């Protein structure tokens with residue numbers, strides 16, 4: 001049994017003929033940039049998410065950067081983000097000379113704590129970046145209310161949760177990434193909707209913002225060679241768009257398969273006092289980008305090592321929270337008081353999670369975890 005954190009090889013085998021044909025068609029046409037596959041994918045993703053505009057770009061990090069640029073954020077402005085996230089969320093803030101202000105997360109959902117958000121708001125705050133971490137939707141209703149009250153932009157980092165939905169208290173549902181002024185995602189191969197290289201996209205319902213996002217991603221131009229603003233060069237390759245069109249049609253099924261694997265894990269670990277399984281918030285349709293346990297009463301690192309000895313991969317997302325990264329030293333954030341973030345960093349471990357996990361593998365993984373931690 002060859003176990004992987006994410007098994008893209010087996011997933012590809014099931015869609016091989018479709019994907020190979022689509023990639024070949026792009027090569028035969030020799031139209032490698034733009035074209036009907038990029039536009040078609042943008043339209044299909046907009047339909048899927050229920051948003052007006054999808055603007056494809058080169059990767060998820062660019063998507064976040066371009067979003068902040070389009071909102072006109074400037075050095076001196078403050079942006080509220082969790083520290084418990086992948087570095088890209090925060091890196092783009094720092095790159096633009098904007099000040100990141102870190103907030104703590106809830107220990108059950110791994111997402112932004114709302115009181116922490118309220119307390120972090122100052123007259124300089126311009127935006128909040130909620131991160132739908134591990135595939136769980138942030139509690140958007142109170143967050144949107146806070147943002148509205150203080151007139152703040154909400155830019156969703158949806159890189160880990162595409163396909164997830166949020167349910168409002170009145171029963172209406174909305175796809176994650178479609179609730180903020182701009183939503184951003186990544187099509188990195190291991191994401192829930194991944195291509196075969198790098199890719200990303202931005203979503204918005206605002207026509208003027210959509211125009212700006214498109215311009216910034218394209219050297220600040222609308223009319224060729226007439227550059228209105230400083231932008232960058234951030235495109236989704238046509239070959240990647242062709243792959244994504246195929247995988248988007250399977251996204252709901254992929255989410256379902258991840259949830260099936262999560263169900264198996266949950267059941268197997270249910271009665272173990274040393275293991276806390278991922279909480280599923282009632283407002284969130286969890287799409288399990290990661291399946292992340294919290295281990296108590298047993299050394300998490302020893303568990304990881306002993307799993308590795310049995311050929312079971314696992315990952316620590318993330319071993320160092322953003323506020324403690326050397327990269328951000330100059331912002332003086334290392335002293336931020338984020339007790340839950342600090343606590344989680346030593347307890348979490350993510351198990352293999354992907355669309356191809358079979359019962360035999362799940363049985364072996366869960367049995368091994370239980371045997372090791374006793």
Ligand SMILES: *Cc1c(COP(=O)(O)O)cnc(C)c1O
Pocket residue numbers: 059060061062085086088089131157159160185186187188198199200
């Ligand atoms: C993957 C990821 C990104 C960045 O995406 P890339 O395509 O790798 O640039 C941003 N935020 C989060 C939370 C991610 O998981």
